[in-house]
Amino acid sequence: MSVNAGNDKEPSASLPPQPDPDFDTRGFWDATAQGELKMCHCSACGLWMMPPLEKCRKCAAPTRFDKVQGTGTIYTFIVQRQGAVSGFLNTLPYTVAIVELDEQEGLRLPGRLVNIAPENVRCGLRVKASFEDLPGGEFKVPVFQQSA
Amino acid sequence: MKTSLQDAAVVGIGRTSYMRASGRTTTALAAEACRAALADCGLTPADVDGFTCFGTGSGSASPSSVAHAIGVEDLGWSLSVSGGGNIVTSTVMGAITAVTSGQAEVVVVYRVLGSETRYGKNLGTINIDGEGQFSAPSGFLVPPQWFAMFAQRHQFEYGSTSEDLGAIAIQERLHASKNPHAVGKDPITLDDYMNSRWIAEPFRLFDCCYEVDGAVALVITSSARAQDLPHPPIHVLGAADSNRYGGSPVQYADMTTMFSAGTAPKLWERTGLRASDIDVACMYDCFTFTVMATFEDFGFCEKGEVGDYFRAGRATYGGDVVVNPHGGLLSEGYIHGMNHHYEAVLQLRNAAGARQVINARTALVTSGAGPFGGALVYGTAATL
Numbered sequence: 001m002s003v004n005a006g007n008d009k010e011p012s013a014s015l016p017p018q019p020d021p022d023f024d025t026r027g028f029w030d031a032t033a034q035g036e037l038k039m040c041h042c043s044a045c046g047l048w049m050m051p052p053l054e055k056c057r058k059c060a061a062p063t064r065f066d067k068v069q070g071t072g073t074i075y076t077f078i079v080q081r082q083g084a085v086s087g088f089l090n091t092l093p094y095t096v097a098i099v100e101l102d103e104q105e106g107l108r109l110p111g112r113l114v115n116i117a118p119e120n121v122r123c124g125l126r127v128k129a130s131f132e133d134l135p136g137g138e139f140k141v142p143v144f145q146q147s148a
Numbered sequence: 149m150k151t152s153l154q155d156a157a158v159v160g161i162g163r164t165s166y167m168r169a170s171g172r173t174t175t176a177l178a179a180e181a182c183r184a185a186l187a188d189c190g191l192t193p194a195d196v197d198g199f200t201c202f203g204t205g206s207g208s209a210s211p212s213s214v215a216h217a218i219g220v221e222d223l224g225w226s227l228s229v230s231g232g233g234n235i236v237t238s239t240v241m242g243a244i245t246a247v248t249s250g251q252a253e254v255v256v257v258y259r260v261l262g263s264e265t266r267y268g269k270n271l272g273t274i275n276i277d278g279e280g281q282f283s284a285p286s287g288f289l290v291p292p293q294w295f296a297m298f299a300q301r302h303q304f305e306y307g308s309t310s311e312d313l314g315a316i317a318i319q320e321r322l323h324a325s326k327n328p329h330a331v332g333k334d335p336i337t338l339d340d341y342m343n344s345r346w347i348a349e350p351f352r353l354f355d356c357c358y359e360v361d362g363a364v365a366l367v368i369t370s371s372a373r374a375q376d377l378p379h380p381p382i383h384v385l386g387a388a389d390s391n392r393y394g395g396s397p398v399q400y401a402d403m404t405t406m407f408s409a410g411t412a413p414k415l416w417e418r419t420g421l422r423a424s425d426i427d428v429a430c431m432y433d434c435f436t437f438t439v440m441a442t443f444e445d446f447g448f449c450e451k452g453e454v455g456d457y458f459r460a461g462r463a464t465y466g467g468d469v470v471v472n473p474h475g476g477l478l479s480e481g482y483i484h485g486m487n488h489h490y491e492a493v494l495q496l497r498n499a500a501g502a503r504q505v506i507n508a509r510t511a512l513v514t515s516g517a518g519p520f521g522g523a524l525v526y527g528t529a530a531t532l
Contacts, residue, residue, distance in 0.1 A: 017284035020277040051279040076301040081346035088287035096288040112286045123304040141285045
């Protein structure tokens with residue numbers, strides 16, 4: 001990961017970090033912009049990969065972005081109570097989970113949890129993805145909420 | 149000619165003072181630590197023909213610039229390694245290998261951190277590539293958040309508690325109280341710990357290391373040359389690394405463990421040692437939970453027992469092993485784990501003063517957290 005801007009901007013006016021997609025990752029963001037969750041998927045052996053790769057890390061076949069159900073289980077989570085990331089300084093506390101998607105054991109996607117109080121969040125909770133506009137650009141980001 | 153680890157040794161150590169905001173450049177800080185390490189072993193810049201350091205982003209000073217800054221006229225072996233705490237072991241072992249392979253005779257290894265390299269927060273608007281683009285837009289970007297995720301899972305699976313993490317912070321702070329070089333010297337109680345503000349729950353303030361400006365340097369040379377130098381040579385008995393999931397803290401499969409689950413078996417096999425053979429354990433401690441997970445992985449105790457182990461006094465003087473006698477990154481200061489190497493060498497020289505571990509002959513030094521890192525064991529000549 002590289003970070004390509006300074007560290008000293010006015011915090012209150014700051015925007016959340018913006019994705020900087022490349023050839024390997026653009027398909028993910030193109031899908032979220034359409035309100036769909038797609039993950040990198042090997043066209044030959046069927047392995048799902050995160051982060052995305054041009055070729056499968058197991059069999060070297062081409063990959064593509066395929067739609068996933070958007071359902072999964074909270075593997076772990078944090079409740080962020082100290083301002084630490086631009087764009088999230090006035091919305092404390094907020095909860096971020098690492099969600100294990102149903103398509104494959106170990107296939108994980110982080111996302112903010114919505115419509116649930118921090119004290120009600122648990123490892124093992126079932127969740128479903130939806131999408132929110134990311135302030136500052138044209139991106140939509142996946143968020144998760146408790147599923148029925 | 150066949151060479152081995154025993155043909156090289158750490159002969160000099162140096163450091164700056166550790167400060168919250170020095171106002172000094174990383175070149176100046178690194179130069180001071182490197183000069184101090186050379187003076188410590190009676191060598192001069194004219195003796196040096198190798199330099200190496202590690203660093204992330206813009207916060208370092210290059211080996212060639214630091215060598216130039218202290219008057220080295222023609223630097224031979226120069227290696228700048230990209231990485232953080234995860235790469236300390238590899239960097240030190242690169243210097244050892246440069247000496248044992250004859251590419252250099254005297255190598256300086258250093259790490260410098262300046263005020264521009266704070267990791268705990270990032271308040272500018274930024275564009276992020278790589279894997280971080282899937283985390284940062286959710287407000288998930290900085291290290292305390294990554295490792296709080298690990299701690300939460302450990303609490304879920306093994307029932308470890310805030311009090312267990314607090315026991316680590318309290319013990320390390322108590323050790324630091326005997327270390328004039330430490331930035332955090334005032335002992336803390338469990339109440340202090342529990343009442344410290346939340347950062348990224350389950351981490352509180354006292355779960356997080358103390359970021360400072362400063363530099364640490366080691367001088368490594370051949371064991372033959374070490375015989376003519378003032379301090380007893382300190383040798384590497386073995387080293388190992390483990391790098392998994394491309395360094396991703398999100399995808400790392402079992403977040404109740406860390407890199408050390410892979411590193412420890414390799415290290416114990418290569419050294420013929422095990423946890424019970426270690427006198428001093430300089431455990432990389434960017435956060436309290438890093439100590440918890442790696443301590444379990446290296447086999448000092450079973451999963452979920454670290455809190456009891458620390459509370460019973462087994463991690464301090466008179467116990468099983470002294471963990472971070474200098475106070476670690478949590479209390480001495482965050483020099484990215486290079487200060488753990490300084491402390492290990494000082495202890496094995498029997499030169500640690502008020503915090504000396506009696507009869508210290510072996511020191512485990514771990515580096516890194518989460519998906520990648522390494523560890524080595526230093527020993528006195530008597531352990532070879």
